[in-house]
Amino acid sequence: MTDLTKLSMTEALAGMAKGEFTSVELTEAHVRAVEASRPLNAFITETPDQALAMASRADAARAKGEAGSMNGLPIAVKDLFCTAGFQTTAGSHILEGFKPPYESTVTANLWRDGAVMLGKVNLDEFAMGSSNMTSHFGPVVSPWSPGTLVQRDAGAEEGGFLSELTAAVRQPHPVQEWQWTRKLVPGGSSGGSAAAVAARCAMAATGTDTGGSIRQPASFVGIVGIKPTYGRCSRWGIVAFASSLDQAGPMTRTVDDAALMLGSMCGFDPKDSTSVDMAVPDFRAALTGDIRGLKVGIPKEYRVDGMPAEIEKLWRQGIDWLKSAGAEPVEISLPHTKYALATYYIVAPAECSSNLARYDGVRFGLRVEGKDLKEMYENTRAEGFGEEVKRRIMIGTYVLSAGYYDAYYLKAQQVRTRIAQDFEEAYKLCDVILTPTAPSTAFAIGEKMDDPIAMYLNDVFTVPASLAGLPGISVPAGLASDGLPLGLQILGRPFDEATVLKVAGVLEQAADFNTLPPFVAARG
């Protein structure tokens, strides 16, 4: 029988429709893969019982002819989405043990369409980071990290304290252990989502992207990740980081899967005042492969100093691929790009400082007592938040404070408008924009942690579209000379995810990226 964990979601749907296997079988295979992938630390909470119960319901629905668009597909959920009755931590100590009494709209939509929940996956604390290193639950290890599978003879090792008699009757059994030579980050903040999908333990995962959190990890682990237009997916029930930027989106192994899952996740939701009441197109139908005559903008300002030659080369390769498919590259200018990072790292912390004020020890999760109410607040927040979150709360509080508001926050909002106008102008000349997703391949766990600015630079190509609220996708485009994946990013006009996905499909075909991460190749 085929290895069910290697199928794409659309292949699995076809297999289940033909009766080749059931959702329960598909889910069991993934539950085993989740267990085998524990060395990656991708999951904060595994929910195998829930998964199998949902899978049987999906099989029953299929038998009755009531299969939804995601029927029976086992997926992972970033631990930033509230899941009713299941711990939702946001990767933070302050929310440890918090079981929401309600379900986020995005996950509710996925369950409505028959998807199966394998568990909740790790992330940077409150989605603040580009490495998954800021999680209270420890870093996630990328399945691309080099290492070897070691067979250890457990029986023989235990021999030390077994009597000779027991040792004689006991059969030594081999234990498989993965030994890392170097541990790499999966990117972030949706690092657990990225690792789980790349490691073939989840067929897909939900992610969220505030300044690149879906696209950068997708690039680091060689998968597809789309951040839809701001307002396309409901933010209701997603733990808020920066409300004017946060967007949910799918992380998958193919563009077709991304189109399928996005269709299920999005849609108007009256519970989110920024949700846009607009029909959801059939995203899969847009994947025609026909991009003849389409104008692809190449922003000259994205040639940043110090960008490795390899990334530049891959970008050129991407242009050639689209050209041979009949698209027309045009040079465009996004003149305010150089202010995007600084703008983002004022706006996002400002909103975070306000959003995170609610964690006071009274309403959710952790409470650390003190001699009075004020001391209880201080103790709870001092113990509950990690370093990066505290840094952002402090920056945010500073830029919003009297005397600095005009100089920082207001100015940043004005620059944000300029950045959005740059894109408006550019889209008069082109239909989509092609750029690299990230300025490097994955780095080692521990690197850049003492240099926040170096960490923030990861977002240099992703934040401009976030500030402008535009859709963007990262597609795996190849391997760099260090053997690690690199992605290319396609940005589109507001609510034109269909074209973004169509172009992504063409890139996907041209790149034909199908290398398995070493961790998966060793698992067999």
Ligand SMILES: NC(=O)C[C@H](N)C(=O)O
């Ligand atoms: N949340 C995100 O989109 C990630 C971004 N690197 C940040 O730390 O804000």
